[in-house]
Amino acid sequence: MPAVVISDPPGISCTFSNGTGVTWQAGQVSDPALARDLLGGLAGMVHPHGAVDAAKTVREYGSVIRGFVSTVAALGHAGPLAALSRGRLTEALLGLDHRQETMIRRVLAACDPQVAGPVVTEVAAGRPFTRFTPYTPAEPYGEDEWARLQQACRQVADAAMAAHRQAVAAAAGGKDPVTHGWTGPNISWLLTRRGPLTSADLAQVAGIPAEAAKYRAGGIQQRNAALFPDTGTVIAYQLLFGCYTGIVPDGIAGLGIGDLDWAGDSAVLLDYVKGRTSAESLTLPRRAVRLLEQWLEHSALLRGFAPPALRDRLWLRWDPAGRAGGWHAGKPSVRAFRGWTVRHGLLGEDGHPLPIHRHRIRTTFESRRDRAAWTGSTRARIDPNHSPATEGDYYLTAGTPAQREAVEAIIADAQADLLRKARPPVVLTAEQAADVAAALPAAVEEMGLDATAIGELASGAQDVFAAACTDPRSGLHGPAGRPCPARPWVCLLCPLAVFTPRHAVNVIRLQAFFSRQWQQMPAPRFMVVFGPYAQRADEIIGAFRRLDPGHVGRAAVLAGRAGTGMALRPEEHPS
Numbered sequence: 384m385p386a387v388v389i390s391d392p393p394g395i396s397c398t399f400s401n402g403t404g405v406t407w408q409a410g411q412v413s414d415p416a417l418a419r420d421l422l423g424g425l426a427g428m429v430h431p432h433g434a435v436d437a438a439k440t441v442r443e444y445g446s447v448i449r450g451f452v453s454t455v456a457a458l459g460h461a462g463p464l465a466a467l468s469r470g471r472l473t474e475a476l477l478g479l480d481h482r483q484e485t486m487i488r489r490v491l492a493a494c495d496p497q498v499a500g501p502v503v504t505e506v507a508a509g510r511p512f513t514r515f516t517p518y519t520p521a522e523p524y525g526e527d528e529w530a531r532l533q534q535a536c537r538q539v540a541d542a543a544m545a546a547h548r549q550a551v552a553a554a555a556g557g558k559d560p561v562t563h564g565w566t567g568p569n570i571s572w573l574l575t576r577r578g579p580l581t582s583a584d585l586a587q588v589a590g591i592p593a594e595a596a597k598y599r600a601g602g603i604q605q606r607n608a609a610l611f612p613d614t615g616t617v618i619a620y621q622l623l624f625g626c627y628t629g630i631v632p633d634g635i636a637g638l639g640i641g642d643l644d645w646a647g648d649s650a651v652l653l654d655y656v657k658g659r660t661s662a663e664s665l666t667l668p669r670r671a672v673r674l675l676e677q678w679l680e681h682s683a684l685l686r687g688f689a690p691p692a693l694r695d696r697l698w699l700r701w702d703p704a705g706r707a708g709g710w711h712a713g714k715p716s717v718r719a720f721r722g723w724t725v726r727h728g729l730l731g732e733d734g735h736p737l738p739i740h741r742h743r744i745r746t747t748f749e750s751r752r753d754r755a756a757w758t759g760s761t762r763a764r765i766d767p768n769h770s771p772a773t774e775g776d777y778y779l780t781a782g783t784p785a786q787r788e789a790v791e792a793i794i795a796d797a798q799a800d801l802l803r804k805a806r807p808p809v810v811l812t813a814e815q816a817a818d819v820a821a822a823l824p825a826a827v828e829e830m831g832l833d834a835t836a837i838g839e840l841a842s843g844a845q846d847v848f849a850a851a852c853t854d855p856r857s858g859l860h861g862p863a864g865r866p867c868p869a870r871p872w873v874c875l876l877c878p879l880a881v882f883t884p885r886h887a888v889n890v891i892r893l894q895a896f897f898s899r900q901w902q903q904m905p906a907p908r909f910m911v912v913f914g915p916y917a918q919r920a921d922e923i924i925g926a927f928r929r930l931d932p933g934h935v936g937r938a939a940v941l942a943g944r945a946g947t948g949m950a951l952r953p954e955e956h957p958s
Contacts, residue, residue, distance in 0.1 A: 386426035393418040397429045397441060401662070405438035407445040413456035420464035421448045424494035433493065447486045454478055464491075465500035472506050481513040521740060523747035525732050532737065532744075533626050535729045539619035540674075543612065544681050550609035551575070551684070561590075570606045578688030579607045579701045579709060607701070611685040614715050617700045618723045620678050621714075625741060627671040629748030630655060632741035634663070636714035638697040643675065651675060750786060849889045850880035872896070875919040887927050887938035894920050 386397035393415050394408030412418045425444050430436040435444070454475045460467055476484050491499060491507035499507070524532065550571050557572030574580065577588060585603055607613075612620075621635055634655035644652040651667045667675070682699055689699055689710060696712035703709045720739040731737040848871040872893050874880045882890070897917040901909050928935045 385432060386429040388419060388422045388426050390419060391415070393422055395422050395426055395429075395441065395445065397426070399436045399438070400430050401436075403438065405441055407441055409445065409449045409452075412449060412452050414452050414461055416463045417455065417460070417467075418448065418452045420494065420498050421452070421490055423498060424490040424492075427493040427495075428489065444486055444490065447483050448490060450483070451475065451479070451487050464494065464498060464503055467500075467503055469502050469506060472503060473512075476506075477512050479513065481511060481515050484511050484513050521743040521746050523750045524743065528731055528737060529626075529747055529751075531729060532739075533623060535727050536619040536623040536626070539616065539727065540623060540677070543616040543619070544677055546609045547612075547681055547684075550606060554610075561588075567606065570603060571610060574603075574606055574610050575684065579611050579685070579703075581703050581709070604703070607703070611701045612682055613700055614702045614711065614719050615723050615726070616681075617698050618715050618720060620674065620681075621698060622739065622741075622744065624671060624674055625744045626748065627668060627674060628653075628665065629745050630665065631745055632714070635741075636698065640695045640697055642697070848874065849886055849893055850874045850877070850882050851886070852877075852879050852881075872913070872916045872920075875916045875923065882923055882926075884927060884931065884934055884938075887924070887935055888941045890920055890923050890927075891935075891939050894924065 386395055388395055389406070389408065392408050392410055393412060394406060396404070396406040398404040409418050409422075422445075425435075425441070425448065427433060428435045428444075429441065435441060455467065455471060458471050458474055460471050476487065479487065488507050488511065491503055494503070494507075496504050523529075553568040554571035554575045557566070557568035557570070560566070560569035560573050563569055573588070577584075580588065580603055582603065624630075625632065625635055630653075638653070638655055642654045644654065646652060649669065649672060651672050652664055653667055654662060654664045678697075685701055686694055686699055693699055693710055693712045698712060698714075700711050701709045702711060721736070724736045724739055729737045852867065852874070869877070871889075875890075875893070894917070897913055897920065900913055901917075904912070924935060927938075
């Protein structure tokens with residue numbers, strides 16, 4: 384359903400791809416006409432017409448629009464968007480930070496040109512006036528911090544679960560406290576049948592004055608905390624679940640019971656919504672499954688008394704200190720996380736309370752993931768939901784010192800390999816090969832050749848397929864002391880290869896082989912497997928052509944008559 388602009392007060396109502404919706408209103412603004420015009424542009428950016436597909440994003444745009452309207456009104460403008468002059472619009476944009484200016488420019492660009500007018504449309508299409516400040520990625524937690532965080536969460540979750548089981552067992556032997564007294568087991572008995580109660584609820588159930596209910600509410604509050612998970616308990620479960628799975632915080636907070644797809648007793652396929660990429664799924668590791676099983680048992684009693692609208696939310700909790708009658712299902716506030724850290728004495732490496740940043744938990748999970756599963760694979764990425772640039776900027780560069788050292792070692796090896804491959808092929812004429820000792824002393828010294836080796840190279844005794852090898856038993860591509868087992872085209876990039884005009888025929892045959900492989904393989908796959916060799920073959924033939932153009936033509940004729948002449952595997956033959 385397309386977004387709809389509300390007139391009085393100015394606002395917007397929209398429905399997103401996941402079926403949820405939001406209605407945002409600007410309230411009292413100084414220029415309602417301008418606000419409605421800007422909200423019309425925002426409506427064009429919202430699903431299904433645009434990429435905005437989350438309530439949080441709509442609220443952020445709405446807040447920026449409200450601030451922009453106030454800024455323009457303070458500059459003396461009143462009226463619709465089309466009446467806004469270039470000077471006032473520029474002055475208003477200059478007063479914003481980069482993020483706010485970018486958002487307003489997107490809204491202006493999305494407005495109907497007839498509503499915005501030519502001046503506003505032209506300014507909106509220009510470059511931002513403010514400079515972008517690069518985002519600093521969150522550093523992963525240190526080893527000790529990561530261990531302490533998980534240990535604290537585990538202790539809180541296990542202690543709460545033990546207290547819950549003990550209270551449920553005590554309630555089984557309790558009786559009605561109104562008749563048999565307000566003992567611990569009797570209070571638990573009442574709560575397991577009525578659900579969580581406040582002091583006001585207790586006064587109504589017991590038929591006693593409110594003051595007396597407050598006096599007895601101490602026992603009620605203690606039993607509530609034991610039987611029903613509160614905000615602190617949910618924080619421990621959510622943080623531990625994030626440490627085990629690496630799911631984004633908004634994906635964890637929005638989970639419902641229906642998002643858990645149980646495949647047997649020990650496997651769960653979890654469907655969650657990531658704000659930037661919509662629906663995703665993950666097969667949970669075993670310890671995350673065990674944690675979910677524990678949480679479902681812990682919250683089962685509370686779920687039976689929850690309002691119907693919240694009953695299917697996964698992280699259901701009851702906290703009398705909050706609003707909505709104590710019932711909650713969304714993500715806890717930042718203040719709640721800070722209080723939880725201080726309350727449980729969780730300290731960072733600097734000795735201060737450890738700052739809990741849920742995106743930082745995901746970064747730590749990604750940086751610690753065992754890379755043995757992806758090193759050398761065709762995917763070569765940590766997470767298929769990220770581009771290589773994103774992973775390099777936000778995860779690989781944010782590793783521990785040991786991980787950074789390992790990455791630098793991999794980079795150094797790759798650079799050495801590239802330098803080796805970048806060496807130009809050694810292409811010699813027959814005269815140069817025979818006279819190489821006198822004519823090319825530098826090449827002789829670099830390649831370690833003696834008179835015997837030069838004679839073998841010139842005579843063809845060291846020929847393999849496309850080149851003459853200075854040391855076929857060097858073990859560069861196989862065990863030392865044994866003949867080289869490499870495929871025929873590997874010689875094109877081998878530093879031991881020497882190419883003479885007599886090899887032109889076979890190099891041209893390799894070019895024909897590469898051409899056939901190009902026709903029967905996907906282009907990305909061909910470039911990975913044969914791309915560097917095909918490029919080097921073209922360079923070698925080019926060098927032969929500069930030495931003797933007529934010789935290359937004669938070699939091409941001979942190559943066409945001789946066929947492939949290579950020992951190919953079945954899958955390498957023409958299809």
